[in-house]
Amino acid sequence: MSNSSFQSAYFQSEKVYDQGEQFEAQPIFDNLIWLTTDEAATFLRKTSHALRQLVYKGKIRPRKFAGRLYFKRTELDTLIDTSFY
Numbered sequence: 001m002s003n004s005s006f007q008s009a010y011f012q013s014e015k016v017y018d019q020g021e022q023f024e025a026q027p028i029f030d031n032l033i034w035l036t037t038d039e040a041a042t043f044l045r046k047t048s049h050a051l052r053q054l055v056y057k058g059k060i061r062p063r064k065f066a067g068r069l070y071f072k073r074t075e076l077d078t079l080i081d082t083s084f085y
Contacts (some may be wrong), residue, residue, distance in 0.1 A: 018042060030059075032073060033072065033073055033074075034070040034071070034072060034073070035061075035070065035071045035072075035073055035076070036068060036069070036070060036071075037051060037052075037062075037068070037069050037071070040060075040071040043073070043076055043082070044076060044079075051071075053067075059079065060075065060076070060079060061075065
């Protein structure tokens with residue numbers, strides 16, 4: 001594909017929004033079941049260190065896959081729902 005045809009195809013597929021036009025932004029965590037440590041910390045509005053402390057205290061159960069920790073979003077929702085502070 002030549003450079004000029006690539007540019008024209010790129011600009012044709014690009015959507016242009018007016019300043020007054022609004023579009024819906026999908027929430028970031030709606031379709032995710034498993035969250036990484038950084039994503040889970042953002043979801044809980046905590047730092048990753050605070051999340052690791054919750055794991056150490058036994059408040060959250062992480063799962064390890066390929067050397068990384070993952071957290072189930074439904075369990076994080078339950079943690080938020082049952083917290084009183």
